[in-house]
Amino acid sequence: xxxxxxxxxxxxxxxxxxxxxxxxxxxxxxxxxxxxxxxxxxxxxxxxxxxxxxxxxxxxxxxxxxxxxxxxxxxxxxxxxxxxxxxxxxxxxxxxxxxxxxxxxxxxxxxxxxx
Amino acid sequence: xxxxxxxxxxxxxxxxxxxxxxxxxxxxxxxxxxxxxxxxxxxxxxxxxxxxxxxxxxxxxxxxxxxxxxxxxxxxxxxxxxxxxxxxxxxxxxxxxxxxxxxxxxxxxxxxxxx
Numbered sequence: 001x002x003x004x005x006x007x008x009x010x011x012x013x014x015x016x017x018x019x020x021x022x023x024x025x026x027x028x029x030x031x032x033x034x035x036x037x038x039x040x041x042x043x044x045x046x047x048x049x050x051x052x053x054x055x056x057x058x059x060x061x062x063x064x065x066x067x068x069x070x071x072x073x074x075x076x077x078x079x080x081x082x083x084x085x086x087x088x089x090x091x092x093x094x095x096x097x098x099x100x101x102x103x104x105x106x107x108x109x110x111x112x113x114x115x
Numbered sequence: 116x117x118x119x120x121x122x123x124x125x126x127x128x129x130x131x132x133x134x135x136x137x138x139x140x141x142x143x144x145x146x147x148x149x150x151x152x153x154x155x156x157x158x159x160x161x162x163x164x165x166x167x168x169x170x171x172x173x174x175x176x177x178x179x180x181x182x183x184x185x186x187x188x189x190x191x192x193x194x195x196x197x198x199x200x201x202x203x204x205x206x207x208x209x210x211x212x213x214x215x216x217x218x219x220x221x222x223x224x225x226x227x228x229x230x
Contacts (some may be wrong), residue, residue, distance in 0.1 A: 036217060045158070045206065045221035091157045100146040100165055100212045103219060104176075105157030
């Protein structure tokens, strides 16, 4: 079984600053994928970034990067140069790489960007 | 291109009535997933399909819940004899599948309210 833990219910960040959203995970699968999704107040779920457990480099997508520390079982999301539009719920999720199994989500972190 | 669509977007029903929630995945996507999301929580897995075959229904809360995807495309989640505790956002997602860790694309969800 997999488990995702997001310990920060809410975070504040000043516009243009960087922010790190924490995510730790637990799994017995040898190969797995880690995902981050953004959910703005409109309710949609927007895929942000993916990290494979065997990827040698940390994933990056524009202003988003994933700080993957396999030994610590952490997959923190870093948002650089925060914008007001980044205010949203952020969910960390994972699933094994075998098969098309569903995602297991954390409880989420609400990020508020302050002008 | 068209994303995942769900209908209805909002459904209010009286306790004891049956409801059917529809999901139309992205064309060509093999895998289709149903999740339920309570307010302030991450999505929780209900069931998923590869093509028309239901792979896992272990997340369905009880036997009032059922799902089908008869032609490997559109899926219907049916809740019989609805109860107030069934009120939630029901989300559908699809992915390319093929055993690789492709991201899942989420639909806008159906907000179900049981009165």
